[in-house]
Amino acid sequence: MKLKLLLTLAMVVTFATNALAAPIIIKFSHVVAQNTPKGQAADYFKKLAEERTKGRVKVEVYPNSQLYKDKEEMEALQLGAVQMLAPALSKFAPLGVKEFEVFDLPFLFDSYQELHKVTQGPVGAKLLKKLEPKGILGLAYWDNGFKVMSANKPLKAVADFRGQKMRIQSSKVLDSEMRSMGAIPQVMAFSEVYQALQTGVVNGTENPPSNLYTQKMHEVQKYVTLSDHGYLGYAVIVNKKFWQGLPADIRTALESAMKDATKFANDVAKKDNDEALAGVKKSGKSQLVTLTAQEKAAWKKAMDKAHKDNMGRIGADIVKEAYAATGYKP
Numbered sequence: 634m635k636l637k638l639l640l641t642l643a644m645v646v647t648f649a650t651n652a653l654a655a656p657i658i659i660k661f662s663h664v665v666a667q668n669t670p671k672g673q674a675a676d677y678f679k680k681l682a683e684e685r686t687k688g689r690v691k692v693e694v695y696p697n698s699q700l701y702k703d704k705e706e707m708e709a710l711q712l713g714a715v716q717m718l719a720p721a722l723s724k725f726a727p728l729g730v731k732e733f734e735v736f737d738l739p740f741l742f743d744s745y746q747e748l749h750k751v752t753q754g755p756v757g758a759k760l761l762k763k764l765e766p767k768g769i770l771g772l773a774y775w776d777n778g779f780k781v782m783s784a785n786k787p788l789k790a791v792a793d794f795r796g797q798k799m800r801i802q803s804s805k806v807l808d809s810e811m812r813s814m815g816a817i818p819q820v821m822a823f824s825e826v827y828q829a830l831q832t833g834v835v836n837g838t839e840n841p842p843s844n845l846y847t848q849k850m851h852e853v854q855k856y857v858t859l860s861d862h863g864y865l866g867y868a869v870i871v872n873k874k875f876w877q878g879l880p881a882d883i884r885t886a887l888e889s890a891m892k893d894a895t896k897f898a899n900d901v902a903k904k905d906n907d908e909a910l911a912g913v914k915k916s917g918k919s920q921l922v923t924l925t926a927q928e929k930a931a932w933k934k935a936m937d938k939a940h941k942d943n944m945g946r947i948g949a950d951i952v953k954e955a956y957a958a959t960g961y962k963p
């Protein structure tokens with residue numbers, strides 16, 4: 634009788650200990666391939682987070698829109714169905730934080746150094762703060778790269794864009810950018826772009842080489858113009874209630890993992906994009922097009938309209954602070 638009681642007690646204790654030790658799950662959903670800067674950084678964050686919390690946290694990374702597409706992932710984060718995302722900075726306006734579209738202003742950044750003056754400076758911090766009333770915390774900025782413009786005709790002169798249907802992310806600044814060139818912008822989820830290009834639903838698109846190459850978009854686009862006309866990068870965001878509800882020691886460990894994953898992301902971004910471009914070139918599937926200084930100046934001049942038209946939308950204060958940080962001259 635006594636033994637039976639002891640055994641039962643032992644079982645209860647084991648059960649309770651196991652229940653206590655059940656790991657905290659962080660679902661991290663994203664839309665790109667694993668071998669992109671964001672994909673690799675997400676996997677690296679998982680590794681560090683699990684190591685540094687000694688398995689008390691388990692990070693489940695879902696790449697390639699496996700779990701959610703662009704729009705759904707934002708909703709899922711707010712509802713708590715996923716805990717962590719790293720959406721492109723161009724995708725925050727539907728959340729009600731239009732100010733992030735400052736990053737979409739064409740030709741605002743000439744280099745990663747100029748970009749970091751914004752992401753790692755006061756403007757970057759101010760923007761992340763704006764997420765809090767939405768139940769979201771911004772933890773970090775992760776770099777990707779400078780965009781190329783692809784189509785089935787060589788896009789060199791501004792006139793080459795006329796009537797071209799171009800896929801864009803859900804950003805009004807990108808909408809203005811395409812319209813300023815005479816193109817017809819079309820918002821579409823990232824997961825649908827390859828097929829839309831293949832079937833001719835759209836004629837072209839813009840993305841950093843890492844995204845173009847890993848989605849094989851270059852196989853269904855005849856020309857890729859090396860324009861560096863804009864930047865695409867990410868903010869890593871978490872559900873605020875979830876994050877603030879974590880035990881303090883766990884949160885500290887995760888913050889240190891995020892710090893190192895951020896450094897990793899920003900260290901690999903340029904190299905990944907350079908390699909992706911080399912891959913596009915080697916594939917022979919699409920031809921790389923370069924712009925002369927005059928052609929580039931003409932793009933910049935035309936696209937300046939996207940700056941003027943969106944000053945009020947983004948907020949003149951933020952735009953001017955970004956100009957001051959990067960030295961952009963309209």
Ligand code: LMR
Nearest residue numbers: 664665721802823840844
């Ligand atoms: C896109 O939709 O083109 C990008 O935001 C995809 C990504 O996350 O890099």
